Amino acid sequence: MTAHALESMDELPDLAPFQRRLDELDAQMAEPTFYANARRAAEVSREQQKLQQLVADYQEYDRLGREAAEAAALGKDPAADPDLRELAQAELPELERRRAALRQAVLLAMIPPDPTDSRNTVMEIRAGTGGDEASLFAADLFRMYSRYADGQGWKIQPMSSSMSERGGFKEVIFLISGTDVYKRLKFESGVHRVQRVPVTEANGRIHTSTVTVAVLPEAEEVDVQIDPQELEITVTRASGPGGQGVNTTDSAVQIVHKPTGLIVTCADERSQIKNKAKALTVLRSRLLQRREEEERAKYAATRRSQIGSGDRSERIRTYNFPQNRLTDHRIGLTLYNLPQVLEGGIDPIIAALHKADYEEKLAALTGIALPGAIRRAAGGDDE
Structure with missing residues (x-):
């Protein structure tokens, strides 16, 4: 890699706004009354420490860039001592690896945190189109999220519910308390579509029903x-x-x-x-x-994310029982393990959605669109 190529690598966003914010926090922490409000002091201190690390990583990224450029130039210099030239060529891959890792760390630190990520969560699940089958699937989703919450060590507190005649839920509202609940579950908001043969269906026909899920920070x-x-x-x-x-x-x-x-x-x-x-x-x-x-x-x-009216055409995810298939339409994710998912095994879905969200925010920082970013409004036919 030439020195010019190294210099033309993807540039990081400007550090100046983050440095200004760090200076502001340093000034606040120097005030005599800073520790009068312990909660506020702790929040400011955490933010200041994160920004200090961001600035240090940014400066180290720049330093490694200069070293890599010098090593690349030396490695290509025919007039240089052969041993030095060989040493420079050997050092270059490690410099590039460290610089790439720092670049990812800096970009991640530059993405503004959602202030509600650490909140507890009010989750509302409602039967949409599909009558009794929709209410039965609403009960399935309630059980799925309850199992997932148990696995995370979270606590569930019922808030309100309305049962259907067949034992499903017309509506169920509950509070989930724990660490980073909203951060983990916020992408579950939307219309969830189910395709399966209802227990009441005598002719074995597949029915399509919908359930709406709303995830609200407490x-x-x-x-x-x-x-x-x-x-x-x-x-x-x-x-x-x-x-x-x-x-x-x-x-x-x-x-x-x-x-x-x-x-x-x-x-x-x-x-x-x-x-x-x-x-x-x-x-x-x-x-x-x-x-x-x-x-x-x-x-x-950011683009607004709404759960829609419950119509079959508005959905974020499809649960297809005959094919044992789950498809999240926002990121094009398809899994073939519905029984595990409905038992609370939704970690792979949540991880994929968070990765896509990170890529979307990264694109906003760098101006480079990434294919994995979340599509907020889903549409189109199934695969």
Whole structure:
């Protein structure tokens, strides 16, 4: 590789904005009152340490670039001492390897973190088109995510549910608590399509049904301020299938957020106070998601990701039982292990989606489009 070729390698984005931010944080940490707010001090310190590492890696990347250019030039210089020329040629591959690794580290550090990645997550699963079969598949997805959460050591707290006559879910809402829950699950939002022969199908015909999944970062009270005057709260008597476990007190709570028209109902608890608290948690998370989507649309920072209406043509993923096939249409991923997936084995899918997201963000930094980036709006026919 010539010195000119080395100099023309993919350039890293400008370091100046990151250096300016590091200078700002250094100035904050030098203030006498910096440690008065321990939580804020810890956040600033973590960011400062990450930026210090980024700047150091960037400078080391530049230094290795100069060394590699010198080694390449020396290795091609006919007037140089043969032993030095041979040594330079031998050192060049290792310099290039170290420089390539640093380049990836710097680019990864330059990608801005999602501030909600560390949040707990409110997950909502609803039956879409397909009647009873859709509700049965909604129950399958709830079980799949529950198994995955158990494997991660996360905790699941039911928030609200509505059962179908055949034992599936018309709707189920639950809170998942743990480490980096939203970071792991955020790409599960969308329409999930299932193709299989329903248990009620006498002629063996394959039916197509859909289920919508919404993944919301749990909102705290400091994130979303709700004016009590904007809420319409209705308390009713809870009901349930089969007459078992039915509350005999007015404990079911429905909250209408009048400015947005959002409606949240919670009846899982026998306590009206607990149901109200759960309903407010869901409402805050929906309002936070709505605000974030409005900001993304306003500034075009990323393409909006919506779960759609549940129509069969709008989907992110297909679960085809006759072919034992799962296809994620956003990244073109196909797996042939549906039983393992539905038992919670979704790590390969999540890893592939995160890799595609990284490539998309990398493309935004470098201006180089990569084929693996997530396609936010899926369409087209199956393979």
